[in-house]
Amino acid sequence: MKFVRLGPAGSERPAVVAADSRGIERTYGLDPLTADIDGPFLASGGVEATRRALAEGTLPELTDAGNLRIGAPIVRPGSIICIGMNYAAHAAESGAEPPRIPVVFLKPANTIAGPYDPAPIPPGALKYDWEVELGIIIGSPAVYLASPKDAAGVIAGYVVANDLSERAYQIPGEAGQWTKGKSLPASTPVGPWLVPADELDPAALGIRSRVNGQVRQDSKTSDMLFDPAFLVHHVSQYMLLEPGDLILTGTPEGVALSGRFPYLAAGDLAELEIDGLGTQRQEFFAAVPGYNPQTGEAL
Structure with missing residues (x-):
């Protein structure tokens, strides 16, 4: 299903x-x-x-x-919880050591977008970057879970997600912050599908991205430092997970931050896919000040 x-x-x-x-x-x-x-x-x-x-x-x-248009396969979640640098090679291309424990941060839920919706590049953005990620959908309330085995039981299913990031806001200088770089409108395309957890083994799925038809990322979820059940268990020690919440499990190597590829520009087409979960596509355009990406109208 x-x-x-x-x-x-x-x-x-x-x-x-x-x-x-x-x-x-x-x-x-x-x-x-x-x-x-x-x-x-x-x-x-x-x-x-x-x-x-x-x-x-x-x-x-x-x-x-x-x-019919395909929207995100879940309504706006209560929380989007993100895991940073969960692939060793991506940590290396970012100039960091692989973390010994999961790096956790939050992303606003109003960044959710459909998997094929046109994607705005924010006004003034210089380094807009793609990140294909396996997304976990939570199916029941969870807090202080006893083990990863228990955590596996609260996973409702899996999705493809793109954690679009403006690196110029995220990283350099004293004002660089992950929240600023990852909170932009329509910066979390999700879908096309939600596949139930008991119909998909997330252990070794192919995970890929392409920009304008050229391969950027090509890895497997087995390259994760921390697998989905471990992540759900870990996150539950620090916050209440609610049904419908989305956990993004990190991206493999091959993003523009590596310096090997140009950042996204208006007119680019990104395709992101995970085995068994489908392919999403976004065509990027330059947003103007005051543009509402949800309605296409001026604010």
């Missing part, structure tokens, strides 16, 4: 993509089960309820799904 949200930004409709008896993928509306793909849906057994409904044939097929 692949959970999706379809329709205009702010008015997405929950749906699921599943293969029929002939192996042909079809899209079905989840309206009989839920108003949206959110924390309450995940925490109340929504994944299993969807399986039962598919088996019983009670979900309506969305024959026009191919004509």
